[in-house]
Amino acid sequence: MPELPRDSVGLVTPQTAHFDDPLLLVCGKTLPSYDLVYETYGTLNAERSNAVLICHALSGHHHAAGYHSETDRKPGWWNTHIGPGKSIDTNRFFVVSLNNLGGCHGSTGPSSTNPETGRLWGPDFPMVTVSDWVNSQVRLADHLGIERFAAIVGGSLGGMQVLQWTLSYPERLANAVVIAATPKLSAQNIAFNEVARQAIRSDRDFHDGWYAEHDTLPRHGLKLARMVGHITYLSEDAMGTKFGRELRFDDLNFGFDVDFEVESYLRYQGDAFSTSFDANTYLLMTKALDYFDPAAAHQGDLAKAVAPAQCPFLVVSFSTDWRFPPSRSKELVNALIRSGKSVSYANIDSPHGHDAFLMPEPRYQDVFSGFMNRIAKQLGLKPAQAQEAAHAF
Amino acid sequence: MRSDLSVIHDWVPQGSRVLDLGCGDGTLLHALAQDKGVSGYGLEIDPDGITSCIAKGVNVIEQNLDDGLANFDDNSCDLVIMTQALQALRRPDLMLDEMLRVARECIITFPNFAYWRHRVHLGLRGYMPVSKTLPHAWYDTPNIHLSTFNDFEALCRDKELAIIDRAVGIKDHEGRLMSRLWPNLFGEIAIFRVSRRNAASGQ
Numbered sequence: 001m002p003e004l005p006r007d008s009v010g011l012v013t014p015q016t017a018h019f020d021d022p023l024l025l026v027c028g029k030t031l032p033s034y035d036l037v038y039e040t041y042g043t044l045n046a047e048r049s050n051a052v053l054i055c056h057a058l059s060g061h062h063h064a065a066g067y068h069s070e071t072d073r074k075p076g077w078w079n080t081h082i083g084p085g086k087s088i089d090t091n092r093f094f095v096v097s098l099n100n101l102g103g104c105h106g107s108t109g110p111s112s113t114n115p116e117t118g119r120l121w122g123p124d125f126p127m128v129t130v131s132d133w134v135n136s137q138v139r140l141a142d143h144l145g146i147e148r149f150a151a152i153v154g155g156s157l158g159g160m161q162v163l164q165w166t167l168s169y170p171e172r173l174a175n176a177v178v179i180a181a182t183p184k185l186s187a188q189n190i191a192f193n194e195v196a197r198q199a200i201r202s203d204r205d206f207h208d209g210w211y212a213e214h215d216t217l218p219r220h221g222l223k224l225a226r227m228v229g230h231i232t233y234l235s236e237d238a239m240g241t242k243f244g245r246e247l248r249f250d251d252l253n254f255g256f257d258v259d260f261e262v263e264s265y266l267r268y269q270g271d272a273f274s275t276s277f278d279a280n281t282y283l284l285m286t287k288a289l290d291y292f293d294p295a296a297a298h299q300g301d302l303a304k305a306v307a308p309a310q311c312p313f314l315v316v317s318f319s320t321d322w323r324f325p326p327s328r329s330k331e332l333v334n335a336l337i338r339s340g341k342s343v344s345y346a347n348i349d350s351p352h353g354h355d356a357f358l359m360p361e362p363r364y365q366d367v368f369s370g371f372m373n374r375i376a377k378q379l380g381l382k383p384a385q386a387q388e389a390a391h392a393f
Numbered sequence: 394m395r396s397d398l399s400v401i402h403d404w405v406p407q408g409s410r411v412l413d414l415g416c417g418d419g420t421l422l423h424a425l426a427q428d429k430g431v432s433g434y435g436l437e438i439d440p441d442g443i444t445s446c447i448a449k450g451v452n453v454i455e456q457n458l459d460d461g462l463a464n465f466d467d468n469s470c471d472l473v474i475m476t477q478a479l480q481a482l483r484r485p486d487l488m489l490d491e492m493l494r495v496a497r498e499c500i501i502t503f504p505n506f507a508y509w510r511h512r513v514h515l516g517l518r519g520y521m522p523v524s525k526t527l528p529h530a531w532y533d534t535p536n537i538h539l540s541t542f543n544d545f546e547a548l549c550r551d552k553e554l555a556i557i558d559r560a561v562g563i564k565d566h567e568g569r570l571m572s573r574l575w576p577n578l579f580g581e582i583a584i585f586r587v588s589r590r591n592a593a594s595g596q
Contacts, residue, residue: 312450312452314447330464333454333464334464337434337454337464337465338464338466338469342432342452343434343452343454344443344446344447344451344452344453344454345453345454345455345456346440346443346444346447346453346455347455349440363440363444366444367443367444367447370444370445370447370448371447371448373448374447374448374449374450378450
């Protein structure tokens with residue numbers, strides 16, 4: 001039996017919470033009932049004061065840390081930062097991570113059954129927004145008996161959910177960590193999303209979103225969507241360093257097969273994604289990204305929009321992120337300053353582009369863990385001995 | 394605490410809203426928050442300084458001072474502090490304008506180039522001074538605009554700023570009286586508290 005790394009949260013099992021309270025969505029439709037799939041790491045203390053909510057990015061989900069089985073090749077998507085002794089130290093914090101509504105990893109979404117029709121939701125699944133996700137996450141918090149999170153943390157689309165939390169439920173979180181995010185997408189961001197959506201929607205296997213009923217998948221469209229996305233998540237330098245102009249084979253083939261390593265890599269990533277992710281979910285989530293703009297209700301004045309926020313913020317960006325560049329994080333920081341909020345901002349020098357938020361980088365980890373340690377200190381959180389023992393594999 | 398920081402600590406009024414430019418590891422803001430209920434932000438570019446601030450719970454914004462303070466509104470702070478950074482800025486005079494736009498009053502400290510040891514170093518030995526307050530060689534120093542007590546006072550006169558207070562940061566073994574009488578000669582660190590002229594006259 002292979003041994004799991006000692007600094008991981010070890011083996012974890014997803015859980016499902018079922019909700020029968022209808023959820024009114026921003027689009028005007030109502031979800032009569034729904035499931036949310038989530039994982040937890042660490043132990044909720046007696047005061048219920050040490051909970052940290054992790055909000056996931058576009059293609060992430062509830063499996064943020066640890067392994068589902070001893071033979072798992074890869075841990076959860078944010079394993080670098082969640083675990084014993086890591087930035088989000090599970091010896092101190094109780095971590096909750098969920099798959100959002102509309103997702104395709106167990107929570108109610110387009111690939112679930114619509115109770116009213118008995119048919120899969122498919123393209124009929126209502127449009128969900130960042131606000132809707134936050135509203136559903138509040139219900140999950142209630143379900144877990146968490147009145148107030150010690151911190152809510154998220155990168156990219158996850159960072160937008162964190163920001164929305166501070167505006168919708170300011171009294172229910174003590175700290176906010178917004179990483180590699182933006183207060184609203186630029187026209188260029190929306191354009192990339194639209195290319196991705198068109199790639200999916202124009203796949204002949206898409207069948208207007210009813211592909212499951214046709215017993216097929218718009219694999220090709222989803223693969224293209226992911227390839228476009230993937231390019232924007234990496235920096236030019238990161239791609240150059242990783243692949244350069246390396247050839248896959250010894251000679252050029254003077255055709256349209258794979259010549260360069262980078263082509264092979266993108267095709268591989270796209271292929272893997274096209275069978276593991278649901279196309280309708282991808283469409284929904286990119287739209288949720290496009291729609292997010294808390295300043296819109298305040299004539300574009302973000303400083304006014306963030307007025308309800310009460311908690312200290314940590315905002316982090318990465319120097320080579322061109323999907324959500326540092327200037328976008330600074331927009332949020334400046335609005336928070338104008339609004340007189342407590343905020344710290346660090347721009348981390350990293351070659352990895354947008355994806356840097358998932359990677360190990362000493363300065364990033366110092367900043368992140370420095371902020372989390374202070375929260376632990378303020379709350380008087382002690383390392384849980386039992387927890388340590390449980391993970392001494 | 395560094396001698397200039399302890400002077401500033403005494404000068405800052407209770408409960409002020411402070412902007413600390415080049416706040417380093419956040420020592421001053423942390424002490425001011427603890428002892429005087431001061432709130433505000435520090436600006437810093439040094440990665441280690443930023444990390445220390447965050448760990449201390451000091452609000453720190455990664456920002457290059459040479460890019461200005463456009464993200465801070467007019468009169469949005471009570472006080473802007475800048476310790477040992479003026480001499481490293483591209484345009485100290487423009488920064489002074491910016492500081493007094495954001496707050497009516499500011500406190501500035503910088504190494505006094507006319508300090509007697511510096512004079513000896515340059516005057517007798519003929520080399521650019523290297524000291525505790527000016528620890529770099531001439532070729533790799535970040536301190537590109539060195540000045541003296543007299544220079545700074547002349548700048549304040551030109552800009553019609555009011556010097557509310559002036560103090561010296563000195564080495565422990567040197568006489569306080571000497572540096573008070575002849576700050577330009579015996580003061581190692583210049584400490585100034587200045588405001589807009591109209592603020593001083595209460596208009």
